[in-house]
Amino acid sequence: MPSRGVAKGDHVVLVDGSSYIFRAYHALPPLTRPSDGLPVGAVSGFCNMLWKLLRDAGWVDPTHLGVVFDKSEVTFRKEIHETYKANRSEPPEDLIPQFPLIRKATAAFSIACLEQGGYEADDLIATYARLAAEAGAEVTIVGSDKDLFQLVGGGVTMLDPVKDKRIGPDEVFEKFGVRPEKMIDLQALAGDSVDNVPGVPGIGAKTAAQLLDQYGDLETLLERAHEIPQPKRRENLIAHADLARVSKRLVTLETNVPLDTPLEELAVHEPNPTRLVAFLKAMEFNTLTRRVAEATGIDVSSVAPDADMMSAGRAEREEAAAPSPDGAPAAARPQGAPRPVPAAGASAEAASPQALAEKLRKEAASGAVDRSTYETITDVGRLGEWIEDAWEQGFVAIALETTGPDVMQAELVGVSLALAPNRAAYVPLGHISAASDLLSENPSHLGDVLERQIPANEALTLLKELLEDDSILKIGHDVKYGLTAWSRLGITLRTYDDVMLMSYALESGLGGQALDDLSRRHLGHACIAFEEVTGTGRARLNFAQTSIDRASAYSAERADVSLRLWRLFRQRLVAEGMTTVYETLERPMPAVLSAMEREGVAIERSLLSRLSGELAQRMGALEADIHALAGEPFNLGSPKQLGDILFGKMQLPGGKKTKTGAWATPASALDELAASGIELAGKVLDWRQLSKLKATYADALPTYVQPETRRVHTTYQLAATTTGRLSSTEPNLQNIPVRTEEGRKIRRAFVAPEGKKLVSADYSQIELRILAHMADIPQLIQAFADGLDIHAMTASEMFGVPIEGMDPNTRRRAKAINFGIVYGISAFGLANQLGIGREEAGLYIKTYFERFPGIRDYMEATKQACRDQGFVTTLFGRKCHYPQIRAKNPAERANFERAAINAPIQGSAADIIRRAMIRMTPALKEAGLSAKMLLQVHDELIFEVDEREVEATLPVVRRVMEQAPLPAQALRVPLQVDARAAGNWEEAH
Numbered sequence: 008m009p010s011r012g013v014a015k016g017d018h019v020v021l022v023d024g025s026s027y028i029f030r031a032y033h034a035l036p037p038l039t040r041p042s043d044g045l046p047v048g049a050v051s052g053f054c055n056m057l058w059k060l061l062r063d064a065g066w067v068d069p070t071h072l073g074v075v076f077d078k079s080e081v082t083f084r085k086e087i088h089e090t091y092k093a094n095r096s097e098p099p100e101d102l103i104p105q106f107p108l109i110r111k112a113t114a115a116f117s118i119a120c121l122e123q124g125g126y127e128a129d130d131l132i133a134t135y136a137r138l139a140a141e142a143g144a145e146v147t148i149v150g151s152d153k154d155l156f157q158l159v160g161g162g163v164t165m166l167d168p169v170k171d172k173r174i175g176p177d178e179v180f181e182k183f184g185v186r187p188e189k190m191i192d193l194q195a196l197a198g199d200s201v202d203n204v205p206g207v208p209g210i211g212a213k214t215a216a217q218l219l220d221q222y223g224d225l226e227t228l229l230e231r232a233h234e235i236p237q238p239k240r241r242e243n244l245i246a247h248a249d250l251a252r253v254s255k256r257l258v259t260l261e262t263n264v265p266l267d268t269p270l271e272e273l274a275v276h277e278p279n280p281t282r283l284v285a286f287l288k289a290m291e292f293n294t295l296t297r298r299v300a301e302a303t304g305i306d307v308s309s310v311a312p313d314a315d316m317m318s319a320g321r322a323e324r325e326e327a328a329a330p331s332p333d334g335a336p337a338a339a340r341p342q343g344a345p346r347p348v349p350a351a352g353a354s355a356e357a358a359s360p361q362a363l364a365e366k367l368r369k370e371a372a373s374g375a376v377d378r379s380t381y382e383t384i385t386d387v388g389r390l391g392e393w394i395e396d397a398w399e400q401g402f403v404a405i406a407l408e409t410t411g412p413d414v415m416q417a418e419l420v421g422v423s424l425a426l427a428p429n430r431a432a433y434v435p436l437g438h439i440s441a442a443s444d445l446l447s448e449n450p451s452h453l454g455d456v457l458e459r460q461i462p463a464n465e466a467l468t469l470l471k472e473l474l475e476d477d478s479i480l481k482i483g484h485d486v487k488y489g490l491t492a493w494s495r496l497g498i499t500l501r502t503y504d505d506v507m508l509m510s511y512a513l514e515s516g517l518g519g520q521a522l523d524d525l526s527r528r529h530l531g532h533a534c535i536a537f538e539e540v541t542g543t544g545r546a547r548l549n550f551a552q553t554s555i556d557r558a559s560a561y562s563a564e565r566a567d568v569s570l571r572l573w574r575l576f577r578q579r580l581v582a583e584g585m586t587t588v589y590e591t592l593e594r595p596m597p598a599v600l601s602a603m604e605r606e607g608v609a610i611e612r613s614l615l616s617r618l619s620g621e622l623a624q625r626m627g628a629l630e631a632d633i634h635a636l637a638g639e640p641f642n643l644g645s646p647k648q649l650g651d652i653l654f655g656k657m658q659l660p661g662g663k664k665t666k667t668g669a670w671a672t673p674a675s676a677l678d679e680l681a682a683s684g685i686e687l688a689g690k691v692l693d694w695r696q697l698s699k700l701k702a703t704y705a706d707a708l709p710t711y712v713q714p715e716t717r718r719v720h721t722t723y724q725l726a727a728t729t730t731g732r733l734s735s736t737e738p739n740l741q742n743i744p745v746r747t748e749e750g751r752k753i754r755r756a757f758v759a760p761e762g763k764k765l766v767s768a769d770y771s772q773i774e775l776r777i778l779a780h781m782a783d784i785p786q787l788i789q790a791f792a793d794g795l796d797i798h799a800m801t802a803s804e805m806f807g808v809p810i811e812g813m814d815p816n817t818r819r820r821a822k823a824i825n826f827g828i829v830y831g832i833s834a835f836g837l838a839n840q841l842g843i844g845r846e847e848a849g850l851y852i853k854t855y856f857e858r859f860p861g862i863r864d865y866m867e868a869t870k871q872a873c874r875d876q877g878f879v880t881t882l883f884g885r886k887c888h889y890p891q892i893r894a895k896n897p898a899e900r901a902n903f904e905r906a907a908i909n910a911p912i913q914g915s916a917a918d919i920i921r922r923a924m925i926r927m928t929p930a931l932k933e934a935g936l937s938a939k940m941l942l943q944v945h946d947e948l949i950f951e952v953d954e955r956e957v958e959a960t961l962p963v964v965r966r967v968m969e970q971a972p973l974p975a976q977a978l979r980v981p982l983q984v985d986a987r988a989a990g991n992w993e994e995a996h
Contacts, residue, residue, distance in 0.1 A: 012271045013071060015143030019273065020060065020069035021135055023150030024076045024120075025128045027168065028053065028109060032102055038502070039590060040291050042317075046101035047290055050108045052401065054287065054295055055478055056168060057116045060149070061278070062302060069147075071139070071273040074113045075131045078122035082130075087256050091203055101586055108290070111316065115286035117278040119268060126264050129154050133260035136163050138270050153194070157260060159187040184216030192225040195255035204257050205250045209243045225255060280305040282313075289316035294477040364513075364579055371575040372531040374428050381563035382432035383555065385459050390466060393424055393432060394473050400426060402480035403473070404570035406562050407489045410437075410551050413737070414491045415605070415713055415720050419463065420551045421558060422470065425566035433559035436463045437551050459555060471498045480504060482573045484522045484565070487597035487725065491605055506569050507726055508593035509576035512585050516729035516878070516888035526568045529575055534568060535561045588884050591973075592731065592918055595925045599940075600723045600733075602928070607718030608941045608949070611991075612709045614756045619705035622697050622749065629694040636687040643694055646672045652687075659685060682839050697749065704743065704753045711738050723943070729887045729906070730914035731921070733943055741944055745996075754993035757942075763951050766938070767995035768964045768986040770946040772797060773916045775825055777882070780978045781911060782865035786858075791980035798822040804858045805851070824855050828862060831905030866908050873907040881914035882976040883922075916946060919982070923971040924948065930967045936960050949992060957988045 013019060031052030038048035060069065084091045113120040121131055132148055132155065139146045140162045148155055151167040156179050159165055165174035172178075179187045196215035198206020210218075218235075222228040229251060232244035244251070280303035287296040289312040300307045384390050397403035404425035409417035418437060425431035438460060473479060474493060479502065483489055486505040493500045507520045510529075518528055526532045540561045541548045550558065580586045634640045637656070641648040650670025654662030661679055663671050674695075680688035711719045721735040728734060735741050744750030759765045775797060779787035790800040799810045802821035808814075823840045824832075832840075834849035841848065856863045870892070873879050878888040887910040892903040924943060931938050938960045942949040948968070952960045968984045989995035 013139050013142040013144045017070040017139070017142075017144040018068060018147065019071040019135065019139035019144050019270070020073075020147045020149060021132045022056075022060070022072070022074040023128060023132060023148060023152060023155065024074040024109070024113070026150050026152045027056070028102075028106070031056065032105075042291060044591070046105055047108070047292075049102055049105045050112055050290060051292055051295075051478065053109050054112050054116075054290070054292060055401070057113070057118060058295060058299065061116065061118075061275070069275050071144070071270070072275050073119040073121045073135065073268075073273040075128040075135075076110065076120065076122040077128045078124050078126075082125055082127055083261075084127075084257050088203075088205070088253055091257060101590075108316075112286065112290075115278070115283050117276045117283075119273045121268055121273075123264065123267055126261065130261040130264050131266070133158055133262045134264040134266060135270055135273070137262045142270075153183075153190070154258065154260070156183070156187055157190040157194075157258075183212060185219055189219050189224070191255060191259050192219055192228075194258040195225055195251050196228075198254055199258070202257075204254050205247075206254050207243050207247045207251050209239060214240070225251060281310055284310045285313040286316055288312040289314075292477070364583065367575055367578055367582070368529050371529060371571060374571075376530070376532050376564065376567060376571075377429045378560050378564060380429040380431075381560060381567075383459075383559045384432050384434045385461065387461055387465050387469065390434060390461060390469055393426070394469055396426055397424065397473060397479060398476075401478065402482060404431075404482040404566045404573065405474075405489070406483065406565040406569065407492055408550055408558065408562050409492060410549050414488050414722075415495075415716075417492065418551070419492065419496065421562055422466070423559075423562040423566040425563070425570045428567060428571055431563035431567040431570075433555075433563045434466055435460045435555045435558065436466055438553065438555050438558065439551055467496060467498070474498050474500050477502050482506065482569055484525075484569050484572075487601050487604075487723075490597055490601035494601065494605060503594075503597070504573055504577075505594065505597060506572040506576055508596070509573070509580060509589055511726035512589040512593050512885070513576060513579055513583065514888065515726070515731070515886060517890070520726040522565060522568060522572075525572055530568065530571055532568065534564055537561070585884070585886070588886075591925075592883060592885065592921050593725070596725055596921060599924050599928070600725065603940055603942065604720050604722060606939050606941055606951070607713065607716050607720040608951075609718050609758050609760055610708055610712065611756050611758045612712070615705050615708055615753075618749070618752050618756070619701055622701040622705055626694055626697050626701070629690050629697070633687060633690050633694065636690070643691065644698070646670075649691065653680070657687075659688075678839055679835075682835075696744075696747075700744070700749050700753065703739070708738060708753075708756065721942070728917075729889070730910050731881070731885050731887075731917040732913060732945070733917070740942060743944075751993050754996060755991045757949075757992035759951060759990055762954055764954055764957050764988040764990065765941075765992055765995045766950040766952050766957065766960060766964065766986060766988045767992060768948045768950070768961075768968055768984050769996065770916070770920070770968065771983040771985050773919065773946050773982065774912050776978060776980045776982065777912045777915045778828075778862070778865075779980050781882070781915070782859075782861045783979070784859050784861045788979050798825055801825055801855075805854050820851065824851055828852075828855065831866075831908050869908050869911060870904050873904075879907050879911050879914075881911050881918050882972070882978075883915065883918040885914050885918055887911070887914050915976075919971045920946060920948070920968075922973070923968040926971065927964070927967050930963055931960070934959065934963050936963065938964075947996070949995075952988065961986050961988065 028049055032049040038051055039045060040047050057074075060072065110120055121135075122128070123131060129152070136146045136148065136158050144162070146163040148158065148163065148165045149168055150165060151174070155165060156174070159174060159179055160176050166172070167174060176187050179185070179190065183190065183193060185193050193212060193215045194204065194206075196207050196210045196218065197212045198204045198210075218228055219225075222231060229244065229248045232241055232248070235241040235244065280299065283299055284296055284303075284305055284307060287299060288307070288310065296307060299305075384393065406423040406425075407419070408421040408423070409419055411417045420437040421433055421435045423431060423433045474481060475498065481500060481503040483503060483505060484507045486500070486503050486508075490500050490503075506525065507522070510525055511520055518524055523534045523536070526534050538547075540553050540557045541550060580589050630643055633643060637652045639652075641652055643649065647669045650662070650672045653659050653672065654670045659680060661676055663676070665671050674692065677688045677692050681692060708719060711721075713720055719738065721740050722737050724734045724736060733741075743753050757765070775787070776791055778784070779791060786800070786804060787797065790797050796810065796818075798818050798821045799813055801824070802808065802813060802817045803810050805821060805824075806817060808817060820841055823837060827837055827840070832852075834845045834852060837843075837852065838845045838848035869879055873889055873892045877890045877892075878886045880886055887907075889903045889907045889910070892900060892907055894900045894903065920943065924940065927940055927948070936952075936956050936959060938950045938952040938956065940948060941951050948964070950960070950964065965984045965986050969982045971982070972978060987995045
């Protein structure tokens with residue numbers, strides 16, 4: 008289509024691309040391309056905005072359209088003021104590779120991409136706006152940068168794309184107290200710390216507006232500055248008049264740029280659908296691809312992804328990440344990349360992460376939570392309006408309410424949405440309470456209560472489209488629960504941020520991750536307690552039985568608080584360099600674990616029943632022996648009675664009383680007694696172990712079988728440990744003993760259904776391998792590389808004996824030391840494990856450190872680093888906080904020193920297995936395999952595999968697990984995974 012000139016009645020739309028990139032970046036989640044992890048969040052937001060401009064005629068309906076970017080950092084303003092914009096910080100790491108992609112996106116939409124060396128984007132916008140207005144066209148500048156407010160008027164308006172708000176002369180006056188024609192003078196007086204426009208010291212925007220109202224313009228004000236009654240203000244204006252004039256030149260936009268691209272060439276053209284779809288498919292923007300295809304009638308399947316864009320994206324990311332000789336990113340700012348606006352709350356001066364975190368926290372807590380603004384949505388039309396608003400802004404916080412914590416059996420009661428602080432609403436769907444405020448007065452009002460709720464099927468139809476839309480970010484706390492709950496309703500929750508995991512990435516070890524804890528800690532706000540809504544004790548209500556009004560306040564607040572926390576944590580992740588940890592180790596995990604939890608695992612009840620009987624018999628025999636040794640019968644399950652026997656009647660050493668006056672009988676006390684030869688203490692420990700196995704597993708596991716699936720479904724806790732290790736509850740499958748016969752029998756009860764096998768894939772000595780890498784121990788690194796028996800090699804190094812023909816007891820001692828060192832074992836602990844004296848055990852540990860001095864160096868350096876900064880880091884950058892390492896109490900301090908030494912090792916192992924889990928299902932699908940990942944237990948993954956696919960599955964599982972570390976975290980030693988298939992877990996292990 009030939010270009011035509013601009014005439015009266017036309018509408019010229021100029022998009023401030025440079026600033027909009029950052030608006031899109033901060034308003035939308037830090038999305039990555041699924042196939043390779045390329046950051047594309049800002050590109051996604053930008054593309055959705057362009058599509059809206061082109062398709063939504065009611066919004067702007069342009070006849071001419073251009074996106075304007077800053078091409079280079081050096082402009083004519085540098086000649087005016089050398090330090091102009093010198094305060095701007097570097098772009099966020101994950102935004103750098105998106106700059107060129109956004110320009111390519113603009114071209115894919117067939118929109119003019121405008122940039123010129125020597126000039127800022129604002130100067131080009133000013134020039135195009137002047138030419139268009141002189142031609143009689145209407146002009147809309149899409150952006151909200153105050154530097155552009157001077158252009159408003161005379162047919163030129165601005166549009167804030169995030170707030171969807173028009174900005175005309177009245178809005179400028181409302182915001183700044185001056186009309187657009189005085190904005191240049193106002194900025195010259197007030198200056199701009201972000202752009203390093205000096206202005207006049209002591210003169211802010213409000214004072215500048217008052218002075219301009221009184222004196223008219225900048226020159227008149229400066230000429231009459233001696234008349235100003237306030238001494239300091241008068242002195243500053245007189246002393247810094249030249250700075251004010253320089254500032255005016257800096258903020259005045261150039262309206263006569265010799266344009267490379269004439270205005271008429273901005274005429275809107277329908278994008279080439281094939282080219283556009285090819286670009287969007289390469290970016291993997293599935294929802295927008297579908298929308299474009301539907302609007303243009305193109306068959307998506309007939310269009311291949313743009314191959315150049317797939318490779319270009321990767322190349323740009325690698326180039327951006329490549330280090331320069333001085334260690335800085337080689338492409339800290341690609342050609343044409345604009346300087347970003349500093350994150351909210353950031354000062355011009357560099358601030359420590361701790362100081363910045365505290366400043367952001369204070370800002371987040373400054374806006375009070377006002378529950379009176381919350382809404383209860385009771386009709387479909389209103390729900391539709393809320394959902395439409397969520398689509399418009401691109402994100403929404405969601406809180407889900409159900410009948411109970413067991414997500415596999417809970418029923419949906421209600422949903423809350425939050426779009427902004429204090430803008431939240433609750434949608435009741437399943438309240439049937441006889442205890443609600445209304446029904447407590449008159450049970451006949453049941454019909455009234457039900458009328459106050461939208462039929463669940465109608466609400467879910469609306470919510471499904473929103474929740475499954477990839478382009479809308481869903482924000483929540485503990486998203487894994489929601490993923491499972493929605494899945495049971497036939498809805499796949501896509502594109503989410505989890506504030507619990509954002510906090511966990513930032514502050515693991517610094518406090519609880521429950522929403523109530525986070526709200527108090529970061530917002531200074533106490534949420535409505537769950538018990539305030541449901542009651543406690545015997546009178547406790549199911550959430551479905553609660554009052555709609557009380558439920559509305561409780562749930563809407565949770566969505567509101569989640570949104571506020573998201574705003575805070577999102578900035579902190581970038582500012583503190585923790586975005587990669589969250590994106591690669593945390594955010595993908597809820598979907599992985601939700602799938603595993605829904606799958607569950609089969610157990611053989613009859614085997615557990617027999618085991619329960621066997622354990623009961625053995626416990627009975629031990630009980631008889633214990634009573635005989637004590638000289639009287641007593642209740643072994645009573646710590647008080649046991650303490651009275653050991654430390655009262657028998658007068659054994661080491662007894663300590665609790666605050667209640669009873670003797671304490673912890674396992675550590677019994678261990679010491681048993682190590683000193685007290686037979687009764689050893690038998691009590693054995694009895695306790697059997698009792699725990701019987702109660703926790705043999706008797707309890709069958710009670711966890713779900714009636715619908717006939718399988719056991721554990722619940723994984725993602726943010727329960729400081730090191731990133733997962734834990735599981737209801738039932739806890741992480742603590743089944745591995746080395747005892749009873750523990751092995753419990754594992755035998757986990758079985759594969761007919762036609763299936765269980766595959767157990769276990770990292771071999773992963774923590775020792777990580778220790779060898781992190782402490783850089785040549786002997787260990789070489790031994791692992793050569794595939795030697797690491798424990799025999801250690802024994803040979805320590806005791807000077809050959810590996811061949813080594814006494815098994817010697818190897819066992821080295822094995823105990825190898826694993827014990829990782830956990831900071833003491834001479835006492837090693838003595839207990841090996842059944843030797845403490846002096847001998849201490850000598851073993853001393854010899855170990857003499858043979859491997861790098862381990863001692865690593866331990867001391869790690870403790871010192873933790874003392875200095877309060878945390879240690881894993882190979883992947885996860886922070887494990889141990890502020891208690893500075894405790895004055897020596898025993899407490901020593902405990903946390905051991906934890907700090909172990910955390911980088913255990914945490915790195917946890918990170919590696921997380922990476923393997925995240926990559927596993929896609930790898931299995933790509934290989935055409937149907938294997939399902941069922942369980943994760945420390946360093947082990949358990950799968951259910953079709954018998955016919957076992958041989959094909961094993962190498963895929965091993966490959967994914969062994970190649971889990973990213974290149975940047977490559978170990979000096981190879982990872983090894985042992986994988987076997989069998990009919991039950993024990994035989995596969």
